[in-house]
Amino acid sequence: MSLSAIRNLDHTVLLCTRLAETRAFYRDVMGFPIETDLPTWVSFRVGSALLSLRPRGPWSVCDDGPMPKGSAAVQLAFRVPPPAVDACHAELIARGIEILRGPTDLPNWRHRTLFFRDPEDNIIEIYAEY
DSSP, rough: OGGGGGGOOOOOEEEEHHHHHHHHHHIIIIIOOOEEEETTTTEEEEEEEEEEEEEEEOOSSSOOOOOOOOOOOOOEEOOOOTTTHHHHHHHHHHHOOOOOEEEEETTTTTEEEEEOOTTTEEEEEEEEOO
């Protein structure tokens, strides 16, 4: 076996400076069910994948270092059925979430997209293929 045997990305860990706020965002705004809930580790089930949160900083493997305010460490893209992009936009607006770019068709990609940020300034995309 080698690196060429990798076929799936099934677990993503977000490094957090505001763990409690980010936990609430993914639980309450995004509606993801919590699978593990510890003081320094929270995992959400998103389909067949896990999205976990842990505090940014030194740990047994390395020191994550500081993150400049407004800098995104990652962009997470969540696929939904085509009609859901506009419905998600309306729901995010109703919850007071600042939108970076409202629902937009990207014909070259055959996507309809919507962009906003989580409390850690990561870029979140909700998109549909058409």
